[in-house]
Amino acid sequence: MHDLIIIGAGPAGLTAALYAGRFKIYTRIFEKLSCGGQILLSPSIENYPGFPEGVSTFDLIDKFKKQVEDLGLKVEDENVLEVIPDGRIYNVKTESGIFKTKTIIIASGAFSKRLGIKGEDKFIGKGVSYCGTCDGPLFKDKDILVVGGGDRALEDAMFLANYANIVHLVHRRSEFRASGILVDKVKANPKIKFVLDSVVEEIAGEEKVERARVKNVKTGKDLDILCQGVFIFVGIVPNTGFIKNLIKTNESGFITIDQKMHTSREGIFACGDCAEKGLYQVVSACGDGATAADSAHKYLLKS
Numbered sequence: 001m002h003d004l005i006i007i008g009a010g011p012a013g014l015t016a017a018l019y020a021g022r023f024k025i026y027t028r029i030f031e032k033l034s035c036g037g038q039i040l041l042s043p044s045i046e047n048y049p050g051f052p053e054g055v056s057t058f059d060l061i062d063k064f065k066k067q068v069e070d071l072g073l074k075v076e077d078e079n080v081l082e083v084i085p086d087g088r089i090y091n092v093k094t095e096s097g098i099f100k101t102k103t104i105i106i107a108s109g110a111f112s113k114r115l116g117i118k119g120e121d122k123f124i125g126k127g128v129s130y131c132g133t134c135d136g137p138l139f140k141d142k143d144i145l146v147v148g149g150g151d152r153a154l155e156d157a158m159f160l161a162n163y164a165n166i167v168h169l170v171h172r173r174s175e176f177r178a179s180g181i182l183v184d185k186v187k188a189n190p191k192i193k194f195v196l197d198s199v200v201e202e203i204a205g206e207e208k209v210e211r212a213r214v215k216n217v218k219t220g221k222d223l224d225i226l227c228q229g230v231f232i233f234v235g236i237v238p239n240t241g242f243i244k245n246l247i248k249t250n251e252s253g254f255i256t257i258d259q260k261m262h263t264s265r266e267g268i269f270a271c272g273d274c275a276e277k278g279l280y281q282v283v284s285a286c287g288d289g290a291t292a293a294d295s296a297h298k299y300l301l302k303s
């Protein structure tokens, strides 16, 4: 019987493990891919406090991991398939067996949907991005393309226009899913140019992004847009399929939490990008992870 199982070893899960280790809670950490999570898709991070020059994400995650391992904890290769409640105990089912635990912290993160077009994977971190808050400042006075028609795409287009020379907003329809007020604000921004009824078919360049081929779905005509960045916002999917019938989620699958990271079920806490919240960043994932471990600790003391 374990006190705590942490599902996912990204920034949220590793910080939860750090705090759990220091609380001396008997903890296991299960990770299905590689320790570090989504941030490893980016070679460096420039908005993590304490590193004014930026830091390599591999170095940062190595430090996170070492700090956890120094407490005697280790990240185990386990893909969690299901969580089955049994009274006040939970059975965590993985590909290799069933593990009993009194509490669970879900830190399983999310992933950005890809367009699946030529050049997209090749240029991730070299002009292709899925996060305006993270990478916007790197595109000062550059020409960029934003792809998408929802709130996130339009909010990030506005944010990116603070840095970029010009933002081409490519959307496959002529109407937006985003709220009307936001659409009006974007239309009023002189730096944002609309490329409607259009889809991006290819991202091209030598070492970095240099242009994108955009096709008008009504006329069938291709247009080459010169740009140094392509920001893609066509949806974020939380990794919560294994738990979604057990706890409350919103319609997109993000776990509903309160300020102390409690979910709708006693003994289960959630933190980081898998939860419904305001800011999806490393620093907030770490804060959420610490809070989740504190709440799990308090729950264990009471039970």
Ligand SMILES: Cc1cc2nc3c(=O)[nH]c(=O)nc-3n(C[C@H](O)[C@H](O)[C@H](O)COP(=O)(O)OP(=O)(O)OC[C@H]3O[C@@H](n4cnc5c(N)ncnc54)[C@H](O)[C@@H]3O)c2cc1C
Pocket: 007, 008, 009, 010, 011, 012, 013, 030, 031, 032, 033, 034, 035, 036, 037, 038, 039, 040, 041, 042, 044, 045, 046, 047, 048, 078, 079, 080, 081, 107, 108, 109, 110, 111, 112, 129, 130, 131, 134, 135, 239, 242, 271, 272, 273, 274, 280, 281, 282, 283, 285
């Ligand atoms: C390209 C890119 C660039 C970014 N740049 C920045 C930046 O500059 N600054 C910044 O602050 N943020 C940045 N972000 C956002 C940041 O990466 C996330 O906010 C952060 O990683 C969230 O941490 P997390 O621990 O909640 O989730 P994740 O990092 O997604 O980690 C979740 C982990 O859980 C594991 N997992 C999922 N399901 C299971 C399961 N069933 N069983 C076991 N393990 C499971 C996953 O494999 C993963 O390792 C960027 C994101 C991307 C994609």
